[in-house]
Amino acid sequence: MTTLLIAEHNSSVLSSSTLSALTAAQVIGNEIHVLVAGKNIESVADAAARLSGVTKVLCANADTYEYALAEPMGDLVVHLSASYSHIVAPSNSESKDFMPRVAALLDVGQVSDISAVLSADQFKRPIYAGNAIATVTLLDDKKVITVRASSFDKSTQQNDQACVVEVVDFIADSNLSSWQSDDITESARPDLASASRIVSGGRGVGSGDNFALVEALADKLGAAVGASRAAVDAGFVSNDLQVGQTGKIVAPDLYMAFGISGAIQHLAGMKDSKVIVAVNKDEDAPIFQVADYGLVGDLFDVLPEMTSKL
């Protein structure tokens, strides 16, 4: 029994969610091989080879895999799947795109976004936007699994000796879809998904311009900026800042919510944070029911005051 863990990376470093998925793979208990696919990824493959618990790295270095398009990625994983009982990936926009293809092509089910491993075939996962937790058993021989990174600690232990890195020369065909352009938000702030502090704004912030107040506090704290779905729907900020069931699931040490009422779908994305601070004008806002520290007040007073006093 061997697990194939599919690494997420930016061509230079492994993502922290990959390290969380490695922890999940270790709990499953099999020998673990890691697949690193992309273009110019040798350094990522070398880093993966030093991770404790990994016994082999498969390196698929080709133009076809540069943008992790679903069709070639799915075909690559299916091509490699014969010797694996578990195919595991951290849950992110890439794996959500190709993992269900892998499952369908293997004619097996997939369990998405697991939050706990109970045994090699039984897992827990949130359903109904985190309002219920299902315990599920995968019945197929091959198990296709995506892992909710915020539910698992990062496995950062390294071996002195790197394990073997094997080159995969399979080139998947990708003539049906092609990459055109990326519009990636350049930000000096930490990545939302892995930040240890997050300052979030909701509908109460009122406009995109007013988000500067949220950003100012975030910068003072070295925090990432987040937003509720209401703020995204209102067009204040872009969707990739959305914290919630349909956005990012986060679990920082400190989560500060300004002008966020605390809709179920938002709470599902942040309620595993260590310390939650809520600032809202409405003292009955549901966000106060999960907040460790609540302050009833106007965010337009509180944000600048806090930024200046820190």
Added chain:
Amino acid sequence: MKILVGVKRVIDYNVKVRVKADQSNVDLTNVKMAMNPFCEIAVEEAVRLKEAGVASEVIVMSVGTTQSQEQLRNAMALGADRAILVEAESDVEPLNVAKAFAAVVEKEQPGLVILGKQSIDSDNNQMGQMLAALTKRPQGTFASKLVIDGDKALVTREIDGGLRTIALTLPAIVTTDLRLNEPRYAKLPDIMKAKRKPLETLSLADLGVTSKAHCRIDKVEAPATRSAGIKVASVDELISKLKDEAKVI
């Protein structure tokens, strides 16, 4: 070009979910049901493509219980031309749903299939990708913009950190994200008209699909609750609590 759109009947997104006492599942008795919000966005996009003259016909399809007719009628009130209901017990697994859609794709040969990226009940986010794999059609998931340009679909996708635009050779599968469009509300005359639009009912067997079990639900529990903490009176108090008590800043 025909467009096939998936529609799923789910719990209304405003309803608070409760788990059954025997932990077998969530309790859906007497709960308000509605069209999955991402499916509404899919219907809207298809109807807009028809209004723009890009699509000739919009077919909506659901795999689910008899009651799913409500959501299909609703989709026809929003502008879809006809509906296909594949009657099945509730909670059909994504791969089995994908196989039913694949059979209809084979029969209807739509130029485009538009689906919600995930349903807000099971939150699997699998079906569209599975359908694309089964039908060997290219996929554009989590779309926030869709442009049909000749034999290509340009799909702008919501990815971690921003947006990515890819080109798909039609026929293709697209799944919707929140910002693709803002769905309209059905008007009363259209709701009346939708009652007379054709709705075909099939079974999985009619489509040659055997529903195979891949994933068993053993238990459904309420999540661990987080208890409310304290209210502070001022920014100064908040800062001192965060520094001295929580030690997070």
